[in-house]
Amino acid sequence: xxxxxYILKVDHLNKKYGDKIILKDLSFNVxxxxxxxxxxxxxTGKSTTIKCLTNIVNYDSGDIIINGFSLxxxxxxxxxxFGLIMEEPCVYEDMSGKEFVSFTASIYGVNxxxxxxxxxxxxxKFDMKNDMNKLIKFYSHGMKxxxxxxxxxxxxxxxxxxxxxxxxxxxxxxxxxxxxMKDYREKGNSIFLTSHNIDIVEKICxxxxxxxxxxxxxxxxxxxDLKKGFSLSDEFFKLVKENSDD
Numbered sequence: 001x002x003x004x005x006y007i008l009k010v011d012h013l014n015k016k017y018g019d020k021i022i023l024k025d026l027s028f029n030v031x032x033x034x035x036x037x038x039x040x041x042x043x044t045g046k047s048t049t050i051k052c053l054t055n056i057v058n059y060d061s062g063d064i065i066i067n068g069f070s071l072x073x074x075x076x077x078x079x080x081x082f083g084l085i086m087e088e089p090c091v092y093e094d095m096s097g098k099e100f101v102s103f104t105a106s107i108y109g110v111n112x113x114x115x116x117x118x119x120x121x122x123x124x125k126f127d128m129k130n131d132m133n134k135l136i137k138f139y140s141h142g143m144k145x146x147x148x149x150x151x152x153x154x155x156x157x158x159x160x161x162x163x164x165x166x167x168x169x170x171x172x173x174x175x176x177x178x179x180x181m182k183d184y185r186e187k188g189n190s191i192f193l194t195s196h197n198i199d200i201v202e203k204i205c206x207x208x209x210x211x212x213x214x215x216x217x218x219x220x221x222x223x224x225d226l227k228k229g230f231s232l233s234d235e236f237f238k239l240v241k242e243n244s245d246d
Contacts (some may be wrong), residue, residue, distance in 0.1 A: 002069070007032045007081075007109070007159045007190040008053070013062035015048055015214075022048045024214045030159070035181060035191040037201040037208035039236060045214040046194050050163050052193070054084050067158050080108060083152030087164035089144035093137035097128065097147040100136060101154055106157035115154065122150040125180055141168045149177070152183075160184060161192045166200065178204060202232040210236055212243050 008030035015023040023045050030036040040046050044223050051057040053064055055071055055078075064071040065079035094102055098119075105115045123129050126146045136144060145165070152160065160181075166174055181191055181204060201208060202222065210217040218241045220232070 005031060006065075007067055008036075008192065009063075009065040010049075010053070011065070013049070013052060013059055013064065014165045015045075015052060015057070015059045020146050022214050023052070023059070026211075026214070026216060028209050028216060028219065030190050030192055031207075032120060032158075032190055033185060033188045034206040035185050035193060035204055037205035038192060038194045038211065038234075039198065039201060039208055040194075040211035041240065044212050046211060047163065048214075049211070050084075050161060050192075050194065054082070055079060080155065081157055082159040082161050083155070083157040085145070085149055085152050085162045085163065089141070089148040089168050091136050091144055091148050091151075094135065096135055097132035097139070097150075099145075100147060101151045103130075104151040105154045112157050118151075118154055118156065122153055126150060126176060142170055142173045143170075145169060146173065148203045157189075159192060163194050164196065166192075166197055174200075181231055198233040198236060210234060210239055212240055217243060 003043075006029045010026055010028050013023050013026040014021075017096045019174060026049065038046060038049065048057070051068075052059045053071075053077055064078070066078040069078040070083065092103070096102065101113065101119060104135065105119075110118070123132055126149060128143070128146050128150065131139070131143060132147070136147060145168070149165075165177060169177065178200070181193075185191060193201065193205065205222055208220045218235075220235070222232075
């Protein structure tokens with residue numbers, strides 16, 4: 001595939017905290033129009049990878065290309081290309097839901113007409129029409145996560161980065177999110193997803209990478225002709241066991 005077929009390219013990424021190596025020569029690509037799963041147990045480098053991808057922390061060496069823009073050389077253009085959802089919603093609780101989304105839109109330079117159209121679509125999609133004028137501090141965890149999702153999508157990013165987005169959500173909200181993820185992909189956008197729920201990852205992802213102790217163990221194309229009875233969770237536990245002494 002050509003470079004233009006990828007929304008995200010991570011090339012030989014390395015990161016240390018002090019003397020501790022967290023990421024070791026990490027390389028992978030996310031195609032345009034796919035849901036990409038990034039799986040690993042706690043402490044294996046998942047969160048550090050996402051913090052590097054989103055420029056929350058600096059990496060020591062390597063390169064990250066988002067939508068054709070180097071995060072090192074063109075950080076503003078690269079950041080405009082993605083939306084981010086963390087496990088704990090990052091919102092301003094003294095704002096109303098609409099104020100927070102409007103504030104986020106202004107940061108990305110979304111014009112008024114585009115904002116109104118996009119806002120109505122997203123509020124309806126996430127069933128938040130009756131709650132957006134309430135202060136966020138009165139929201140439940142699920143409602144806070146929903147308004148964070150709406151804000152992360154208001155600028156129509158090509159890449160949606162989701163770090164454990166299902167944590168603490170009720171079954172209805174989980175279904176709403178999964179349905180939206182599929183719709184988002186159908187529009188040609190891409191999703192980078194981490195989740196401890198391997199069963200859901202196996203059902204919705206197109207490709208999956210396993211990370212262990214800061215290294216990529218394997219990549220799986222879940223649409224390829226894998227052997228009958230293939231289980232992503234079984235494969236994950238087998239690989240972790242095989243590499244436990246590394």
